[in-house]
Amino acid sequence: MKILVVNGPNLNLLGTREPAIYGTETLGDILGKINEFAAEQGVEITHFQSNVEGELVNVIGAARAEMDGIVINPAAFTHTSAALRDAIAACGLPVVEVHISNTHQREGFRHTSLTAAVCLGQIMGFGGYGYILALQALLKGIKESA
Numbered sequence: 604m605k606i607l608v609v610n611g612p613n614l615n616l617l618g619t620r621e622p623a624i625y626g627t628e629t630l631g632d633i634l635g636k637i638n639e640f641a642a643e644q645g646v647e648i649t650h651f652q653s654n655v656e657g658e659l660v661n662v663i664g665a666a667r668a669e670m671d672g673i674v675i676n677p678a679a680f681t682h683t684s685a686a687l688r689d690a691i692a693a694c695g696l697p698v699v700e701v702h703i704s705n706t707h708q709r710e711g712f713r714h715t716s717l718t719a720a721v722c723l724g725q726i727m728g729f730g731g732y733g734y735i736l737a738l739q740a741l742l743k744g745i746k747e748s749a
């Protein structure tokens with residue numbers, strides 16, 4: 604089983620970025636925990652982070668041929684990117700959306716996700732642990748559809 608974990612803009616700054624909202628875990632810390640959990644499940648993780656919308660679209664498009672599913676935190680593109688939504692819809696893979704913060708407790712523009720409707724589901728508000736929850740939910744979804 605091969606799962607792609609995608610992180611959008613500014614998530615490379617986790618650890619020092621607005622720690623009151625996002626905590627002090629770095630992206631490396633979170634990835635370490637994802638890899639540990641994935642190894643226990645016999646799952647292979649590929650990680651990709653970019654601040655560039657087109658690069659995220661490209662990696663999702665390429666995943667179609669190589670991966671079994673995607674966990675994605677589209678970050679601010681969640682609220683703005685029809686291109687990312689279309690890429691998720693087109694890739695034909697099960698996708699779970701994750702957010703570190705509970706975006707519904709924040710500014711109004713964060714209450715809308717353009718991407719959630721083309722995902723299996725969405726997990727938010729549980730910090731870095733949300734990625735593990737997202738991976739668990741994705742693996743369950745893949746198994747149930749097999």
Ligand code: DQA
Pocket residue numbers: 612613614676677678679680681701702703704705706713
């Ligand atoms: C985020 C929430 C988004 O609104 C924000 O733009 C981010 C991070 C989260 O993980 O909580 O960059 O996706």
